[in-house]
Amino acid sequence: MRVAIIGAGLTGLIAGRELVRGGADVVVFDKGRSPGGRLATRRIGGATLDHGAQFFTARSPAFAAQVDDWKECGLVHVWNQGFNGTDGHPRYVATNGMNSLAKDLAVDLDVQCSTMVFAIRDEPDVNGITVVIDDGTAHTVDAVIVTCPLPQAFALMIDGGIELDETLFRTDxxxxxxxxxxxxxxxxxxxxxxxxxxxxxxxxxxxxxxxxxxxxxxxxxxxxxxxxxxxxxxxxxxxxxxxxxxxxxxxxxxxxxxxxxxxxxxxxxRSIWPDPCWTTANGRIVLAGDAFAGPKIEGAHNSGLAAAHTLLD
Structure with a gap:
């Protein structure tokens, strides 16, 4: 199975790794210069700052397993037990900045950065889904996972012959x-x-x-x-x-x-879709990301897993 993933944030990277583990041929496209999305870290002089996601908790078994792997590798550690007292859920941070987690997940994945996807088309005369890049090149795949914010996803698919759920795309x-x-x-x-x-x-x-x-x-x-x-x-x-x-x-x-x-x-x-991902009727296109399992690192992770297993199943 050939799969293209739009967006190399946490959702896309987790989906990509899970699909590769399941035997799929995966390529990840991202318009940014490096993977990460909201897992964003930058330097100002000699200082290092996370400027997107700041911390995370692990409350579901699937994400807790991922955090355990990161802890064993020394990639994350506990920052505190809460900001106004403890609630039993440690707040984790990435030791070398949040973007280091994205770089770790991107290892052994085909991630093509500085690549702007222009359109996604489901055309009857093409045996698959066509992903068009802004330089005019096109990639034909069996399925696509779109992880960018819903307004951007809508713009990519609106003229692509894809039946869309208008309720979903009205998310503010x-x-x-x-x-x-x-x-x-x-x-x-x-x-x-x-x-x-x-x-x-x-x-x-x-x-x-x-x-x-x-x-x-x-x-x-x-x-x-x-x-x-x-x-x-x-x-x-x-x-x-x-x-x-x-x-x-x-x-x-x-x-x-x-x-x-x-x-x-x-x-x-501002609102979260009730399911961890959304799939077109023909099962070829899956939408995932923070509008599905919640706008937190854990939600992005779990939505990526759900999107991958939707295709693998």
Whole structure:
């Protein structure tokens, strides 16, 4: 079975590995320069910061098994037991940044980055599904797993002769504006190293030094959906000034040495499809990702597994 996967985030990589394990011939396409999606890590000067997903828990047996493998390899460790007391679910982080998990999963997979998929077509005169790349090349496969956000998936398939469920594609997404800062000293963040919903602007604040990701003081600030939506069209300099001012209570005596602004247009789905993936009537195209099993690392993992087994079964 020849399978193309659109998107080399966690869902696509997990699906790809599971399909290869089941004997399929798999290629993964991603428009980014490297695999990862929201498993995103970047350097600012000598600091390292996670700027997409910040941590994860393991509450299902399938994902717990994956986390155990990562722990044995030294790829992840426990950050804390919760931000406001413990709930029995350790918060895990990737020791070398979240993107290191994507790189590990991509080993031995055919991942083609900097490759923009233009269209997916189910044409009667073609024995399979045609995946068209923006340079005009085309790949014919037996099945496709699409893991990008639903508005992007819809755009890829709308003119491809594919029967789509309009209810599914009406899913709205929240936006997120993020500020990454490198500091000249420790931040004034509680011992847990993270803060959820501390005020009317931020949804999460994460101390990357506390996580063990950065050897220098560095903090990731995520603005909440309401603030991000209201200020999305502001000039970047204005956004930086506003977020920097709002961040001051959490910086203590430290000053910002360098900063970087990050904007996620399709950050979080506002509603979740009741099943871990969705399949066309002919079983050739599967949609998976954060709009199905939940907008968390665990959900992305479990949706990828479900998509792979839908084809293997």
């Amino acid at each position: 997404y929240d936006r997120t504006v993020g500020l990454l800062v490198r500091l000249d000293g420790p931040a004034a963040i509680p011992a847990s190293g993270g803060i959820q919903d501390p005020d009317e602007i931020f949804s999460f604040i994460g101390d990357n030094a506390s996580k063990g990701v950065s050897t220098e003081p560095a903090v990731t600030f995520h603005a909440n959906p309401t603030w991000s939506e209201a200020h999305w069209d502001d000039e970047n300099d204005t956004l930086v000034d506003q977020l920097t001012a709002a961040a001051q209570p959490w910086l203590g005596d430290a000053s910002i040495l360098e900063h970087s602004l990050k904007k996620w247009r399709l950050a979080t789905p």
